[in-house]
Amino acid sequence: MDAAFAHLEKHKDQFLELLMEYLRIPSVSAQRVHHEDARRAAAFAKTQLEAAGFETTLFEGAGLPTVYGSRLENESLPTLLVYGHYDVQPPEPFELWETQPFEPAIVDGEVRARGCADDKGPSLALVLAARCWVEATGSLPVNLKFILEGEEEVGGQVVEQFLEARKDDLAADALVIADTSGFARGVPALCYGLRGLVAVEIKVNGPSHDLHSGTYGGTVANPATALARLVASLHDDDGRIAVDGFYDGVDEVEEEERDRLDRLPFDKEAYLAETGSPKLFGEKGFTTLERKGARPTCEVNGIFGGYQGEGSKTIVPSSAGCKLTCRLVPSQEPQHVQDALVRHLERACPPGVTLEVTRGPMAPAVYSDPETDWAKRARSALETAFGQAPALTREGGSIPIVNLFAQKLGVQPLLLGTYTPGERAHSPNERYPVEDFYAGIRTGIALFSGQ
Amino acid sequence: MDAAFAHLEKHKDQFLELLMEYLRIPSVSAQRVHHEDARRAAAFAKTQLEAAGFETTLFEGAGLPTVYGSRLENESLPTLLVYGHYDVQPPEPFELWETQPFEPAIVDGEVRARGCADDKGPSLALVLAARCWVEATGSLPVNLKFILEGEEEVGGQVVEQFLEARKDDLAADALVIADTSGFARGVPALCYGLRGLVAVEIKVNGPSHDLHSGTYGGTVANPATALARLVASLHDDDGRIAVDGFYDGVDEVEEEERDRLDRLPFDKEAYLAETGSPKLFGEKGFTTLERKGARPTCEVNGIFGGYQGEGSKTIVPSSAGCKLTCRLVPSQEPQHVQDALVRHLERACPPGVTLEVTRGPMAPAVYSDPETDWAKRARSALETAFGQAPALTREGGSIPIVNLFAQKLGVQPLLLGTYTPGERAHSPNERYPVEDFYAGIRTGIALFSGQ
Numbered sequence: 019m020d021a022a023f024a025h026l027e028k029h030k031d032q033f034l035e036l037l038m039e040y041l042r043i044p045s046v047s048a049q050r051v052h053h054e055d056a057r058r059a060a061a062f063a064k065t066q067l068e069a070a071g072f073e074t075t076l077f078e079g080a081g082l083p084t085v086y087g088s089r090l091e092n093e094s095l096p097t098l099l100v101y102g103h104y105d106v107q108p109p110e111p112f113e114l115w116e117t118q119p120f121e122p123a124i125v126d127g128e129v130r131a132r133g134c135a136d137d138k139g140p141s142l143a144l145v146l147a148a149r150c151w152v153e154a155t156g157s158l159p160v161n162l163k164f165i166l167e168g169e170e171e172v173g174g175q176v177v178e179q180f181l182e183a184r185k186d187d188l189a190a191d192a193l194v195i196a197d198t199s200g201f202a203r204g205v206p207a208l209c210y211g212l213r214g215l216v217a218v219e220i221k222v223n224g225p226s227h228d229l230h231s232g233t234y235g236g237t238v239a240n241p242a243t244a245l246a247r248l249v250a251s252l253h254d255d256d257g258r259i260a261v262d263g264f265y266d267g268v269d270e271v272e273e274e275e276r277d278r279l280d281r282l283p284f285d286k287e288a289y290l291a292e293t294g295s296p297k298l299f300g301e302k303g304f305t306t307l308e309r310k311g312a313r314p315t316c317e318v319n320g321i322f323g324g325y326q327g328e329g330s331k332t333i334v335p336s337s338a339g340c341k342l343t344c345r346l347v348p349s350q351e352p353q354h355v356q357d358a359l360v361r362h363l364e365r366a367c368p369p370g371v372t373l374e375v376t377r378g379p380m381a382p383a384v385y386s387d388p389e390t391d392w393a394k395r396a397r398s399a400l401e402t403a404f405g406q407a408p409a410l411t412r413e414g415g416s417i418p419i420v421n422l423f424a425q426k427l428g429v430q431p432l433l434l435g436t437y438t439p440g441e442r443a444h445s446p447n448e449r450y451p452v453e454d455f456y457a458g459i460r461t462g463i464a465l466f467s468g469q
Numbered sequence: 470m471d472a473a474f475a476h477l478e479k480h481k482d483q484f485l486e487l488l489m490e491y492l493r494i495p496s497v498s499a500q501r502v503h504h505e506d507a508r509r510a511a512a513f514a515k516t517q518l519e520a521a522g523f524e525t526t527l528f529e530g531a532g533l534p535t536v537y538g539s540r541l542e543n544e545s546l547p548t549l550l551v552y553g554h555y556d557v558q559p560p561e562p563f564e565l566w567e568t569q570p571f572e573p574a575i576v577d578g579e580v581r582a583r584g585c586a587d588d589k590g591p592s593l594a595l596v597l598a599a600r601c602w603v604e605a606t607g608s609l610p611v612n613l614k615f616i617l618e619g620e621e622e623v624g625g626q627v628v629e630q631f632l633e634a635r636k637d638d639l640a641a642d643a644l645v646i647a648d649t650s651g652f653a654r655g656v657p658a659l660c661y662g663l664r665g666l667v668a669v670e671i672k673v674n675g676p677s678h679d680l681h682s683g684t685y686g687g688t689v690a691n692p693a694t695a696l697a698r699l700v701a702s703l704h705d706d707d708g709r710i711a712v713d714g715f716y717d718g719v720d721e722v723e724e725e726e727r728d729r730l731d732r733l734p735f736d737k738e739a740y741l742a743e744t745g746s747p748k749l750f751g752e753k754g755f756t757t758l759e760r761k762g763a764r765p766t767c768e769v770n771g772i773f774g775g776y777q778g779e780g781s782k783t784i785v786p787s788s789a790g791c792k793l794t795c796r797l798v799p800s801q802e803p804q805h806v807q808d809a810l811v812r813h814l815e816r817a818c819p820p821g822v823t824l825e826v827t828r829g830p831m832a833p834a835v836y837s838d839p840e841t842d843w844a845k846r847a848r849s850a851l852e853t854a855f856g857q858a859p860a861l862t863r864e865g866g867s868i869p870i871v872n873l874f875a876q877k878l879g880v881q882p883l884l885l886g887t888y889t890p891g892e893r894a895h896s897p898n899e900r901y902p903v904e905d906f907y908a909g910i911r912t913g914i915a916l917f918s919g920q
Contacts, residue, residue: 213683217781226745232664232866235768235796236760239750242769242791246700253694294677299690299821309687317686318693319784320775325792330668330829332794333770341776343783345686370750378781415683
């Protein structure tokens, strides 16, 4: 391992230049005009795998290709499957960028570019970790399989088609993903929980057309008022979800986990600054970190109805609606939660209006035991790389691909949080400390040692 | 009076043709491109007054002119001031019109054109009523003063400037306005109450930018949820407004008025068809007609926040807002109601967000005693003209000009409802039965008799 680390030290500038080259390719999967660029990014990723001695293929499907590379040293060695993506979010709005999104710059020790943290930096770091082993020692201490897809940001189907087609070749002891954030600057994370998702859209219908609120107001139900009452019924005053059956199967946060989360150096002021919220608020009886990952939520993503322009327009709107998504914890069954939610909405709907509920997508939560052998190896690798034990975290978000891998391959995901939070993934001025890049490579070197 | 009625019978076709000519002028005050047309409509109205032997002037101010005409027969006669407007609402959306908005047509006995009911038909009918008297008998049995303004639909200032400038010339025994609807086909109305208005706009602020609802959801207050809770707090389950102090000074509906409203032939099914609402809903303990005019309301005109596009976007929106207008009954003080509302919102605002309340316009309600001498004369005139006693109604809407006249001139308004409801004022396919036009002229003839 020392040889691999030494190799990294010697080639730091060269590796950083490779990242910059990767970031110059505007591989925006959501924008057709950038699909040729995305294919260039796939070719670049494939070349990097080949430079580390991998056999590679480009899997084509109904969209942008999935890059696959494998280097199988020896059947007696353990096997790790690594997942990452070469596509990036759209850069818009351009005017909010302080540097150009596809002209990577280094500002205050951080790379600034679209995709630097999500996910080109962390995933390239793992490819380069393999390369360090191979170039320094001639071989790898594990068998490695890399999947780098091109449709993560748009939820494309190609990677799923690939998993289906090549299922038998993809057996592994663990799945490594470096696409979640660390805990704080210099403090990495192993994320052992991702919340699931249930979405519904509500429409409340009243009059067939907007009515004059003077002439008709007070005589028929106002759909915006009815919608507000419906949304208000979803929580109690203490922020607890007031939907019958919603919490079925939800475990209380265990003492041990509670202690572990409590010991994390959570900085309330930094968190408030990060969100720009006036204060913290959430379900009574739980801390922010518990609310963030270990408790389910029900959030309004958008609400709308009637006149939204300047000044006033005195109408009773003909309809009003909102979009809801719930985040689920493990042991909540998405279908059960969606049914409970729909039943609640139907029961709670005020008189005088009709209710339309459209059921949206669902995904179960993920729990990945942080005490398994491989989880412990991942923790140890992060500690070696950062000189700091990783925080064990639950992330509030959902990564549907993890469910897909679990379902198709039954392999434990190891979610390595190697980049500093506040990275502004999906926002202008995405950033990725250069030190995180090198620590990401060191994490890979340590993890691939198999120790 | 018989001579005047006979004169009308003889000139019906000619008068209808005058209305059609008036309707061909697209006098849309809201659209600058139509301001020359609006001036043509003012000239047309002035000419019609002159044809009835009125002295006229065109009062110019910072907008479209006010037409004024007077014919003062004799100091010993009573004097009526008539108000109407020659401007019309915009015709858009054109594609929903079955005929052209400015090519008046007669369909099933109804005139179809923008402005036919609001207010060219009813106001021209009163000018023609004067003309019938003058042409048939050589003089008027009352002194008449007409104000026909050109900015009613846009709330312009010229008529106010006119009232200010000519206050001393405008003294009258009553103010006649034919700009409210009748009660049903063939049944006219005298409207003795108009609700007042209080508007506020609410903005609920949370995070400084939209947050990822997976990563941050559950840890900070969701402004859309907070807004919904705030809006829900405005009413109780029975539709009564739950704002402390809101009902201060509001009289219960008196037995006599209750009986009178109960005797009106209210057709629930027709009302539901007119509104397109699934069912009636309103403050418990009151009938629809009471709710419509005799009770105050608090309506959401628009609600908004977060993602409104297709599909889902998993965010905690940074803010959410809504527009509210309350309709007030007489004896409610607008400032008191607005203060009570703002105080309630501030108290009821859920934790974790900040509240911004913008105070909007206010107007007091109008009550015009239907038992005064002039009100009785107006009722009698309507009965003579329609062969049906008028319904005594309260309108839910507000007509700010009535407050202005009351304030500046202290004169009792007589709100003559001469057109069939369902007229679609402000909507495509505005309509005005030809019979209502003639009945409107007869109403004027009878009212101007001074008996």
